[in-house]
Amino acid sequence: xxxxxxxxLHLHARSFGHGPEPALALHCSLAHSGAWRGVAGAxxxxxxxxxxxxxxxxxxxxxxxxxxxxxxxxxxxRPFLGRPMHLIxxxxxxxxxxxxxxxxxxxxxxxxxxxxxxMAVAREDGPEQAAWNAALMQTVMTEIAAGHPDxxxxxxxxxWGDGRRWDDLPEDLRAGATRRITVIRDSEPSLGxxxxxxxxxxxxxxAPLVLMDGAESxxxxxxxxxxxxxxxxxxxxxxxxGLAHMGPITHPKTVAAEILxxxxxxxx
Numbered sequence: 001x002x003x004x005x006x007x008x009l010h011l012h013a014r015s016f017g018h019g020p021e022p023a024l025a026l027h028c029s030l031a032h033s034g035a036w037r038g039v040a041g042a043x044x045x046x047x048x049x050x051x052x053x054x055x056x057x058x059x060x061x062x063x064x065x066x067x068x069x070x071x072x073x074x075x076x077x078r079p080f081l082g083r084p085m086h087l088i089x090x091x092x093x094x095x096x097x098x099x100x101x102x103x104x105x106x107x108x109x110x111x112x113x114x115x116x117x118x119m120a121v122a123r124e125d126g127p128e129q130a131a132w133n134a135a136l137m138q139t140v141m142t143e144i145a146a147g148h149p150d151x152x153x154x155x156x157x158x159x160w161g162d163g164r165r166w167d168d169l170p171e172d173l174r175a176g177a178t179r180r181i182t183v184i185r186d187s188e189p190s191l192g193x194x195x196x197x198x199x200x201x202x203x204x205x206x207a208p209l210v211l212m213d214g215a216e217s218x219x220x221x222x223x224x225x226x227x228x229x230x231x232x233x234x235x236x237x238x239x240x241x242g243l244a245h246m247g248p249i250t251h252p253k254t255v256a257a258e259i260l261x262x263x264x265x266x267x268x
Contacts, residue, residue, distance in 0.1 A: 009076040011052050012059035016040030019047040021109075021263055023086040026077065026093030027051070028246075029184060030157075030177045032058030038252025039088070039259070046260060050080060054093065056183050069183065070190035074099050086110045086263055087207075090248045091117050091160075092187060098228070099198060101205045110266035111209045112259040114248050115221050118228060120194035126223035133220055137188060144185050153177040156184055159218060162246040202231040208265040209235040212258055214243030221245065236262070 014033050017040050025036040033051035040049040053060035055073050063069050073096055081100060086109045089097035094116025101108045122130035136159060143152035154166045157177055166174065189195040209232050211225040222239070229235040238258050240247060248255045 008079075009055050009061055009063070009072065011055070011076050011080070013050050013052045013080065016049045016051060017044035017047050019043065019045050021047045021086060021267075022083065023047045023049045023088050023263075024077070024080055025049050025051040025088040026090070026096050027054060027057070028091030028093055029187065030057070030153075030180050031090075031249075034058070035090070035249055036088070039248050039256045042253045042256035043260060047086070047263070049088070052077060052080060054096070056180055063183075063186070065186075068189065068195065069186040070095070070099070070196065074103070078104070081107045083107065084109050086112065086259075086266065088112050088259060089116060090114045091245065092191070094118075095191060095198075098202065098205070099196070101207055101209075102198065102201045105204065105206055108207045110207050110262050111205065112212070112262045113210070114212045114255055115214070115217060115225065115245055116211070116228065117191050118194070118198065118224055119192045119220070120199060121224045121227035122220055123192075124199070125227040126220070129218075129220040129223045132218075133192070137184075137192060140181070141185055141188075144182060149181045150174075150178045152184075153181040156181065160245055162250060163244060199231070202228060203233065205232045205235075208262055210238060210258060210262040211235060212238045212240065212247070212255065214245060214247045215239050215241045216244040218245075 027035045033053045036051040055063040055076055063072055084107050087097040094113035095118050097111055101111050119133050139155045140152045211229050213221045213225045229237050243251050
């Protein structure tokens with residue numbers, strides 16, 4: 001079921017499930033709210049999940065380029081957090097969830113994240129992995145600046161996609177990634193450089209937090225997840241063998257089971 005809800009950027013949302021626990025789900029960059037269909041389906045008896053199309057994604061409007069895209073995204077998501085809810089986030093959506101948990105702790109019941117890409121953690125905890133990521137991002141930025149968004153999207157998806165070759169992806173997926181690739185550039189100040197100052201405030205998070213990653217993901221992800229967990233009292237870590245960065249999409253039941261455990265921690 002789809003529903004439109006007024007927010008600063010008029011974000012589009014859809015609702016999954018009918019369980020008693022309310023959750024807000026935030027997708028990864030270049031995706032849309034439908035990416036949560038599998039996870040939410042596995043949680044349908046326990047949770048009602050509101051999944052958003054973030055700015056410049058899905059059926060939501062494009063970011064207008066004013067200010068900082070991550071600040072604008074947090075502001076657009078905030079109206080959906082109208083009562084205490086569980087936060088579920090993947091990749092960029094996971095970073096938005098961390099911001100919400102810091103800024104609005106009274107509205108957050110638990111936080112379940114799969115590989116939030118707060119890459120600036122690696123600048124402090126794993127300089128070698130941070131340098132690897134900086135080189136990748138430089139390639140993406142260079143291609144965008146040169147007017148080759150398709151090449152930029154190809155380079156990005158080679159690392160952060162679902163494992164398929166670019167040429168094997170459906171044409172609509174390639175077209176969507178190419179159109180939205182500037183989001184990757186625009187979110188770099190918050191992800192790679194922590195321009196808002198999220199890292200020093202991670203210790204303020206009080207809600208039960210689980211940080212999930214895939215054993216097949218780039219080594220950078222372990223550094224980032226371990227680093228976030230070390231900064232949040234009581235945070236749990238879970239690494240899934242055989243999964244990579246797109247774990248919530250490729251293995252939704254596996255990820256959903258861990259989310260449910262974290263929700264029950266909050267209830268107990």
